[in-house]
Every structure is written in structure tokens, then in C-alpha cells.
Amino acid sequence: MPELIRRGRREPAVVQTLRATAAATIAYAVALWLSSEPAPLTAPLTALLVVQVTLYSTLTTGIRRVNSVVAGVLIASAFSVLVGLSWWSLGLIILASLMVGYAVRVGEFVPEVAISAMLVLGVTRVADTAWDRVLETLIGAVVGLLFNVLLPPVWVGSAGESIGDLSRRMRLLLLSMGEELTGPTPVETAAARLHEARRLDNDIAEVDAALRQAEDSLRLNPRVREGLLNRVVLRTGLDTLEICAVVLRVMARTMTDLAKDRGDQELFPSEAGRALEELLSHVADALVSFSVLVTSQVSASAQAAEQRLAEGLRSALACRERSAGLLLDAVRRNPRNWQLHGALLAEVDRILDELDPEHRSRRLMEELDRSAREQRERHPRLAALRQWAGGGRNGGTGAR
Structure with missing residues (x-):
């Protein structure tokens, strides 16, 4: 109960x-x-x-x-x-x-x-x-x-849960795709993964609706401090996951094309396939760590989530370099479908770049500046009053 x-x-x-x-x-x-x-x-x-x-x-x-x-x-x-x-x-x-x-x-x-x-x-x-x-x-x-x-409600928690659920679904999809890299993959199986990746669009639409409700609950809410920052953190976090979902769909398309060409053969040589499976596992864990970071409300929790994300990205980058070397050796022995091998690595690189904390910090600052500028343009008198009040306090402090 x-x-x-x-x-x-x-x-x-x-x-x-x-x-x-x-x-x-x-x-x-x-x-x-x-x-x-x-x-x-x-x-x-x-x-x-x-x-x-x-x-x-x-x-x-x-x-x-x-x-x-x-x-x-x-x-x-x-x-x-x-x-x-x-x-x-x-x-x-x-x-x-x-x-x-x-x-x-x-x-x-x-x-x-x-x-x-x-x-x-x-x-x-x-x-x-x-x-x-x-x-x-x-x-x-x-x-x-x-x-x-x-009694104004705050729906940040429900939006955070939706973002977390989305990242876990993406993680499961990546793990499933990784398991198919170490052996022969039927075209039907690869196509099913592509269909799952396409269904992520519907999941993102549902999360977007929950996030819009959360954004409205933060506006003009006396129970919330730094409402603009919270809105921008959640919105940019969902934007990043949406980009990653698009890349996942492209990655699933690449693997489907490989499965069609390979037939009953392995998609990759055994050692390269195992390295790629480990790489996708690290990327999957990094996606979940990223969602925890953008939905953490307590600074200590956010700091721990950021540390886990950084460690996950370092492991993924090291595994990516090893996978690239193994794929290069495989292409030298058999250059067939080399462009699909390169495309798979490029898609992994795009996801890792989107999850990078420095990249996220730049986007966060850009969105904060844009939102603040829009508020000043929409309410110029209120912005002037705030600036005057801030100037007055600064001036008084300087005089003392």
C-alpha cells in the first residue's frame, strides 16, 4: 500500500x-x-x-x-x-x-x-x-x-524517470546488437534490431511530452530554485539522447547491410567481433550514466554520476582504439565491406562525442545564454529592473 x-x-x-x-x-x-x-x-x-x-x-x-x-x-x-x-x-x-x-x-x-x-x-x-x-x-x-x-506541483521527478527508462532501453538495444557481432547473424534478426531502433522515436516523443510538462511545472514555481537551469539541463540531456537514438538507428542499418552481405558467415573476425561487443557494452553503460547525470538533483549524486560517466567513456575510448586496430587488420586481409566497418566506428565515435562532458558543458552554456537572451527580449522591462537592482547592490558593496 x-x-x-x-x-x-x-x-x-x-x-x-x-x-x-x-x-x-x-x-x-x-x-x-x-x-x-x-x-x-x-x-x-x-x-x-x-x-x-x-x-x-x-x-x-x-x-x-x-x-x-x-x-x-x-x-x-x-x-x-x-x-x-x-x-x-x-x-x-x-x-x-x-x-x-x-x-x-x-x-x-x-x-x-x-x-x-x-x-x-x-x-x-x-x-x-x-x-x-x-x-x-x-x-x-x-x-x-x-x-x-x-500547492504548485513539480514534475521533474517523472520526467527524470522517463529519461532514465529511455536510456535503459537504448542500453538493452546496444547490448543485443553487440551479441550479434561474434557470430553469424540472420538478416531477420538484424532487421528486428533495426525495427527496435526505429521504435525509439516513439519513446522519445513520450519522454518529450513528460519533459514539457516538467518544464511548465518549473516556470514561475516558488518551490523551485534555478528553474531555468533545471529546464535547460533536462532539455539538453534529452536532445543528446535523441541524437544518440538516431545514430543507433543508423548503426542498426549498417549491421543489417552487413548481415545481408555476409549471409551465413560471421559479421567480423572473432577477435574483432569480441572487441566490438565489449565496445558497445561500454557505450551502453555510458548512456545510462549520462541519464543519471542529467537527472540528478543533488550535487553529490551528480558528481558521482559524472565520475562514472568519465570512467565509462575512458574505457570505451580505449576499447575503441583496440577495435579500430583489429578492424584495420581484418580489412587488410579482406577489404570487402570496408566502408561498413568504418561507418560502424564512425557511429560509435558520434555517440561518444555526444556523451563527452566537455561537449555537454559547451551546449549547456550555449542554451543558458540563449534562454536568458530570449527572456530579456521577451520581458525587457523586467530585465532592466533586475539589472538595475543588481547594479545597485554591486554599487553599494563597492562603496563599502
């Missing part, structure tokens, strides 16, 4: 269900206290619409949703006084609601303006009651916004 509770707390769907239920219930209780309506259902409805998985999405899409609902209620209030409800007034209210929705720029929530107007017009034709709907809408909106401001 405790394990189920812990897993439920990490599952966005479970957490969102509980949060939405609590927000809607609280909004209804507050509306019962403040509104004259016997059943103020607009308040919990608005709370359900406003409460999102993250604080950032609440403050962005939530405000637009509030605008759309309020606009629909106001339109229904005017129509309830002037014309009431009939087939032609329903068409007119839908037309007016959609036009107003585009005018007030509620984005993808334009249909909700018309939906809110029809709901209110269907339950009441009295202007005073419609204004109660406006009050209920505001109550639900405030409760929904406060709920995420006071």
Missing part, C-alpha cells in the same frame, strides 16, 4: 484528479456561502476548467479560460434581458459569442465562450441570476488559481 501511494503521488493523472476534485469542492462550498443561488454549479465548473497540471499553465491558459467563461456569462445576461431563448436567438448568441471570443483573444478557448453562454441562458432568463453566475465564475477562478499558487 505505501508503494502504491508513492507511485500515485508521482503519477500526473492521479495527482491532477485529486487536485481538480478538491478545487471544485472548495469552490462550490465558497459559492454556497457567498452566492444567493441554491446550487451554484458554475463555481466548481470554472474551478475544473482553471486548475491545470502546473502553475505556469494555470496562469496562462487559466486566465484565458476565465475570460472566455466570463464573456459567455455576460453575453447570456444581455440576451436574457432582451430576447430570451428561442431557435433564432440561440443561433444569434452562438454567433455573437464566437465573435466576442475572437475579439477578446482567448485563443483555443473560443468555443467555451459560446458553451458558457448557452449553459447560462438555458438555466436562467433573469439578469440578476446571471450576475450571480458571474460571481460564481469569479469564485471558481480565484479558487483554481489560488490552489495552484499555494
